[in-house]
Amino acid sequence: MIRLYLFAEGQTEQTFADNILKPHLAKYNVFLEKIILIAHARRKGKVHRGGGRKYEPMKDDILRFLKQEKGDNVFFTTMIDLYAIAPDFPGLNQSEKLRQHPLQRVEFLEKNFADDIDDPRFIPYIQLHEYEAYLFSEPSCFEFIYNDCLDKVKILQNMANIYETPEFINDGIETAPSKRIISQFPAYEKGKVADGSQLAELIGLETIRNKCPHFNSWLLQLESLTG
Numbered sequence: 001m002i003r004l005y006l007f008a009e010g011q012t013e014q015t016f017a018d019n020i021l022k023p024h025l026a027k028y029n030v031f032l033e034k035i036i037l038i039a040h041a042r043r044k045g046k047v048h049r050g051g052g053r054k055y056e057p058m059k060d061d062i063l064r065f066l067k068q069e070k071g072d073n074v075f076f077t078t079m080i081d082l083y084a085i086a087p088d089f090p091g092l093n094q095s096e097k098l099r100q101h102p103l104q105r106v107e108f109l110e111k112n113f114a115d116d117i118d119d120p121r122f123i124p125y126i127q128l129h130e131y132e133a134y135l136f137s138e139p140s141c142f143e144f145i146y147n148d149c150l151d152k153v154k155i156l157q158n159m160a161n162i163y164e165t166p167e168f169i170n171d172g173i174e175t176a177p178s179k180r181i182i183s184q185f186p187a188y189e190k191g192k193v194a195d196g197s198q199l200a201e202l203i204g205l206e207t208i209r210n211k212c213p214h215f216n217s218w219l220l221q222l223e224s225l226t227g
Helices: 011-026 055-068 092-098 102-117 131-137 139-144 150-161 177-184 188-203 205-211 213-226
Strands: 002-008 030-037 039-043 046-049 074-081
Touching: 002 011, 002 055, 002 213, 011 030, 011 074, 011 131, 011 188, 011 213, 030 213, 039 055, 046 055, 055 074, 055 102, 074 213, 092 102, 102 213, 131 139, 131 150, 131 177, 131 188, 131 205, 139 150, 139 188, 150 177, 177 188, 188 205, 205 213
Parallel strands: 002 030, 002 074
Antiparallel strands: 039 046
């Protein structure tokens, strides 16, 4: 039996992991034991979690959990965004030369992350470019939550059609996946914790992994932890 800790960027990822990843991985005897919001600060002995764009508090928190759990059947992973990633993230400056090659760039950053944590049980995953990219795998899902929105769904679908994969929808301040969705569905901004997971469930995990190869590679790693 494999026990897995997941450090999530925010509550949207936390809900997605709990509702969708947890039951899926259990089929492979990989049990998602804890889904922890990433740390962004530590003050007076208390860890502050969720959001935040600071690398060191996140790193220190991950290392603390690694020290607490010594078993070789315990693994650790992340769900953090490439979009607006911490400016002090290891290798970030060097990765700028790969900006036109997002998959190579994110893999380069994940390797730097793994090297910095330096524990074979740590499996870094950085989302290309953020969680909302998954929802462009099948934009028609929005029809089941929002009313009278066929024209808006078509706009999102046309955006998705431009890219080889939804994961390549970029990291511009106004053009990141979440920003594009909010421009058509303003209510998503406040309701994304619940809606984000529900929309992913409507799409289905298989469709998301078929459309998002970097996400699929990570999921394959987690599924194979039992050997």
